[in-house]
Every structure is written in C-alpha cells, then in structure tokens.
Amino acid sequence: MSQLSTDTAAIRNPKKRRKYDYRRYHPLLIMMIPGLIYLLINNYLPMFGIVIAFKEVNFAKGIFASDWVGFRNFEFLFASNNAYIITRNTILYNLVFLILGTFFSFVVAILLNEVKNKVLLRSYQAIISMPHLISWVIVSYLVYAFLSVDNGFVNRTILPLFGIEEEIYWYTEAKHWPWILTLVDLWKRVGYGSIVYFAALLGINDEYYEAARLDGASRLQQIRYITLPIVVPVIIMMAMLQLGRIFYSDFGLFYQVTLNSGALFKTTATIDTYVLNGLTGGGNLGMSAAAGFYQSIVGFILVLLVNYLVRRKDRENALF
Numbered sequence: 001m002s003q004l005s006t007d008t009a010a011i012r013n014p015k016k017r018r019k020y021d022y023r024r025y026h027p028l029l030i031m032m033i034p035g036l037i038y039l040l041i042n043n044y045l046p047m048f049g050i051v052i053a054f055k056e057v058n059f060a061k062g063i064f065a066s067d068w069v070g071f072r073n074f075e076f077l078f079a080s081n082n083a084y085i086i087t088r089n090t091i092l093y094n095l096v097f098l099i100l101g102t103f104f105s106f107v108v109a110i111l112l113n114e115v116k117n118k119v120l121l122r123s124y125q126a127i128i129s130m131p132h133l134i135s136w137v138i139v140s141y142l143v144y145a146f147l148s149v150d151n152g153f154v155n156r157t158i159l160p161l162f163g164i165e166e167e168i169y170w171y172t173e174a175k176h177w178p179w180i181l182t183l184v185d186l187w188k189r190v191g192y193g194s195i196v197y198f199a200a201l202l203g204i205n206d207e208y209y210e211a212a213r214l215d216g217a218s219r220l221q222q223i224r225y226i227t228l229p230i231v232v233p234v235i236i237m238m239a240m241l242q243l244g245r246i247f248y249s250d251f252g253l254f255y256q257v258t259l260n261s262g263a264l265f266k267t268t269a270t271i272d273t274y275v276l277n278g279l280t281g282g283g284n285l286g287m288s289a290a291a292g293f294y295q296s297i298v299g300f301i302l303v304l305l306v307n308y309l310v311r312r313k314d315r316e317n318a319l320f
Contacts, residue, residue, distance in 0.1 A: 050293055053286060056073075073290035082265075082274065093181065100186060125195070130191070134188070139257060172263040201231065246299065247271065248295055260277075
C-alpha cells in the first residue's frame with residue numbers, strides 16, 4: 001500500500017517523479033558508466049582529429065598549429081591513377097560479402113533451427129562460430145598453408161586429383177583472388193552472422209508452422225511464407241548497418257591474407273590498404289585522415305539513403 005501511494009505521489013508531482021525514477025534506476029545508470037566512457041573515448045573524442053584531413057601535419061608545430069591546406073589531402077584519392085581500382089574493389093567486394101554473407105548466414109540459421117537436440121545444437125554453434133574468433137594473422141597462415149607453391153595443400157594434393165600437374169603461383173596471379181577472398185570471408189563470418197538470424201527464428205511462434213503443416217505446406221513453403229517474412233526486418237537492419245561501411249574494407253582480410261603482395265594489387269587493393277601503404281611510404285597523416293573522413297561521410301549518406309528507400313516502401317522495417 002505504501003509503494004502504491006509513493007507511485008501515485010510521484011506521478012502527480014513531476015519533480016518528485018524525476019527524483020523517484022533516478023533512485024529507482026540508479027543501479028542501471030551506474031552500470032552504463034563504463035560503456036559510456038568507452039563510447040566517449042573511442043567514438044567521440046577522435047572526431048576532433050577530423051581537422052587533420054585539412055592540414056599539412058607538422059609535428060614540430062603541433063596538429064592545430066600546422067598549416068591549413070583545405071582539400072589538398074583529398075586530391076590523393078581522386079587524382080591518383082589507382083583511385084578507380086581501389087574504389088571499385090572496395091565497393092564490389094563489400095557488396096558480394098553483403099549479399100552472399102546474408103544468404104548463407106540465413107541458410108545456416110535455418111539449418112540450426114532444424115536441430116532439436118540441444119547438445120548437438122550447442123556443438124554446431126561452437127564449431128561454426130570458432131572461425132570468427134581466430135585472428136586474421138592466424139587465418140593468413142592457414143591460407144598460406146593451402147596456397148603455398150612448394151608445400152601448399154592445393155598444389156600438392158587437390159590439383160593432382162584433377163590431373164593438373166602444373167603448380168599455380170597463387171600469390172603472383174591476381175585473377176584467382178576474388179574467389180579466394182570471398183571464400184575466406186564467408187568461412188570466417190557466416191557462422192557468427194547466423195547467430196543473429198537464429199535468434200530471430202527462435203522468436204517465431206510454433207503455432208504458425210503447425211497451422212501451415214495442417215494446410216499441407218511443405219518445409220520450403222513454410223520458410224518462404226512464414227520464416228522469411230518475419231525475419232525480413234532483421235535482414236534489412238543488418239544490411240543497412242553493413243551498407244554504412246561499404247567504403248571500408250576488412251584490413252586483416254585484404255592486407256594479412258594477401259601478404260600485401262604487390263602483384264595482386266589490381267584485385268586486392270582497397271582504400272584502407274592503399275592508405276596504409278601511402279602512410280607507411282610517405283608518412284602523410286593528412287591523406288590518411290582525409291580518406292577516413294571521406295569513407296565516413298559516404299557511409300553515413302548511404303545509410304540515410306537506403307533507410308529512406310526502405311521507409312518509402314515499408315515504414316515499419318526502416319531504422320528510423
């Protein structure tokens with residue numbers, strides 16, 4: 001009774017309500033502090049470094065006292081002869097990873113949903129999620145063990161099975177790497193990505209499937225008319241988040257796995273690796289900051305654009 005009277009008094013008195021809400025939720029607010037501090041330090045304080053993109057950094061003068069050069073640093077990306085190659089590779093690889101990754105993650109989630117034995121389910125989840133926990137340095141060694149010219153598993157075991165005796169110099173032939181990078185990315189990410197869709201599948205009421213089975217619907221029809229429509233909002237949300245980083249490439253995949261081989265430049269160079277090579281070669285911090293700023297702006301615009309298109313078609317599936 002006293003709790004009820006306290007709640008009623010808090011509702012009638014706004015000042016008391018604010019104080020009451022704070023006292024009620026202050027444990028949760030305290031728990032948020034570490035996350036908020038991390039978010040501030042990692043995501044917001046570095047934004048002051050955007051000014052580097054418009055300056056010719058001189059460490060003797062300091063960042064803010066360095067000479068202002070305007071958009072000169074951006075010319076590095078747009079005036080370079082390699083601008084088309086690195087932009088094309090960055091966008092096309094990310095689109096392929098997005099489409100194939102979403103498709104296979106959803107398929108794996110459906111397969112996991114068919115496993116009814118909890119012990120087997122946990123084992124499968126652990127196995128398919130393990131590649132995501134392996135660092136790209138280790139992955140690069142695993143890929144090298146497969147593709148090494150002298151002792152690689154592919155050259156020594158797989159190719160002879162198909163009657164191919166001639167060795168393939170994988171790290172000097174650029175034409176093979178779009179397939180290699182795609183397979184490596186799918187192997188590393190699909191298992192972990194399927195967990196999100198699997199969680200969405202667990203939220204579907206079994207009565208829908210029971211009604212569909214009574215109507216004679218096959219398993220594929222149940223997936224098409226029940227599972228897919230319910231999971232579509234999750235797929236759209238994940239796709240939009242990935243589209244926001246379409247101008248970013250996974251540095252470990254394109255730098256570590258390829259061993260930064262210059263012979264593979266045409267099919268493996270992206271904006272991130274190109275900037276790093278330019279930074280390590282010339283030490284141009286302004287150029288590196290300009291590339292990061294350019295990627296952020298384009299990603300932000302893409303998220304807004306895709307969200308606008310989704311909102312026009314289906315308001316409920318939009319992020320905002």
